[in-house]
Amino acid sequence: MPLEIRPSQALKLWRQVHLDLVRDHDADLSARQTAILLTVYLELPPHTVRGLAQQLGVTKPVITRALDTLGKLGLLTRKRDEADRRNVVIQRTVAGALAVERLADLVTEHAREIGGS
Amino acid sequence: MPLEIRPSQALKLWRQVHLDLVRDHDADLSARQTAILLTVYLELPPHTVRGLAQQLGVTKPVITRALDTLGKLGLLTRKRDEADRRNVVIQRTVAGALAVERLADLVTEHAREIGGS
DNA sequence: GGATAATGATACGGGTCCGTAACGATCTGG
DNA sequence: CCAGATCGTTACGGACCCGTATCATTATCC
Numbered sequence: 001m002p003l004e005i006r007p008s009q010a011l012k013l014w015r016q017v018h019l020d021l022v023r024d025h026d027a028d029l030s031a032r033q034t035a036i037l038l039t040v041y042l043e044l045p046p047h048t049v050r051g052l053a054q055q056l057g058v059t060k061p062v063i064t065r066a067l068d069t070l071g072k073l074g075l076l077t078r079k080r081d082e083a084d085r086r087n088v089v090i091q092r093t094v095a096g097a098l099a100v101e102r103l104a105d106l107v108t109e110h111a112r113e114i115g116g117s
Numbered sequence: 118m119p120l121e122i123r124p125s126q127a128l129k130l131w132r133q134v135h136l137d138l139v140r141d142h143d144a145d146l147s148a149r150q151t152a153i154l155l156t157v158y159l160e161l162p163p164h165t166v167r168g169l170a171q172q173l174g175v176t177k178p179v180i181t182r183a184l185d186t187l188g189k190l191g192l193l194t195r196k197r198d199e200a201d202r203r204n205v206v207i208q209r210t211v212a213g214a215l216a217v218e219r220l221a222d223l224v225t226e227h228a229r230e231i232g233g234s
Numbered sequence: 235g236g237a238t239a240a241t242g243a244t245a246c247g248g249g250t251c252c253g254t255a256a257c258g259a260t261c262t263g264g
Numbered sequence: 265c266c267a268g269a270t271c272g273t274t275a276c277g278g279a280c281c282c283g284t285a286t287c288a289t290t291a292t293c294c
Contacts, residue, residue, distance in 0.1 A: 003126060003130075003229060004120075005120060005225050007224075007225050008221070009120060010225050010228070011220070011221045013120075013224070014151070014155060014221075015152065015159055018152040019152050019156075019173065021148045021152075022148050022173050022175065023174040028147045028281095028282095029147070030145050030146070030147050031138045031146060031147075032145050035139050039136070042132055048272090050272080056136065058139065059253070061254085062251085064273060065251065066251095068250095084260080084261070085259075086259070086260045086261065086270065088273095101124070104125070104128045107131060108122050111120040111122040111127070112122075115120055145251095145252095165242090166242055166243090167240085167242080176283070176284085178244085178281095178283075179281085179282080179283085180242090182280085182282085185280095186281090195242095202241095202291085203241040203289070204242080204290095205241080
């Protein structure tokens with residue numbers, strides 16, 4: 001059973017959630033950073049720099065820098081892979097899980113408000 | 118009739134759309150820029166710097182700079198208000214309307230894909 | 235008309251991010 | 265064991281954005 005949503009509703013939803021994110025002084029994440037954050041929290045581990053770069057279609061330094069920022073915000077951490085010490089494994093944090101959960105609530109709540117318009 | 122969506126679906130939707138935005142090399146807009154763009158295209162004109170600053174809860178230079186960027190991308194333009202020449206009216210553009218429409222399609226399409234999960 | 239208020243833009247010092255190119259560390263295979 | 269491949273990070277010059285304070289322009293009101 002598909003999720004029914006019309007273009008006009010989609011835009012209202014997108015706008016309202018972004019307004020909330022901005023007004024709550026949640027860090028002003030870019031589209032790239034958001035994509036990385038959600039990929040780490042929704043897809044099965046392990047997550048590596050190279051893997052994320054491939055999934056997003058960007059270069060590795062872009063991922064490294066985004067991880068610097070997201071790490072500074074406490075939304076995730078890095079750990080050396082002991083099996084193959086060339087790799088770095090990106091791990092979730094409590095703060096990151098809370099932020100993602102909060103985003104989910106924001107979206108669902110605004111979706112309910114919008115309703116049939 | 119409210120728009121039914123569960124938190125897990127909301128997150129999947131949010132991630133998929135952001136992944137598409139990143140992969141298509143659509144300009145990597147921040148949450149603030151997105152909020153401004155959608156406000157201009159969804160709310161009734163006229164839009165001013167001061168009005169947008171109030172709605173987003175940010176200072177005026179933030180709006181000015183965002184308009185610089187969005188203007189450079191061709192997504193909207195500024196025009197002096199002839200009635201009160203202190204004001205600047207933010208106007209929509211064809212390219213901006215297309216980008217917004219494309220975002221709407223992206224959201225609706227991914228919503229359909231996600232369905233009952 | 236002249237003081238006051240309001241609007242949007244700009245200056246500033248500091249931080250972040252960009253893409254390209256190079257780098258050190260680590261693994262792999264002959 | 266050592267050349268080559270692979271991983272993530274860093275260096276670099278340039279562009280953008282931040283928040284605060286200030287600016288020029290325009291309108292208002294006595």
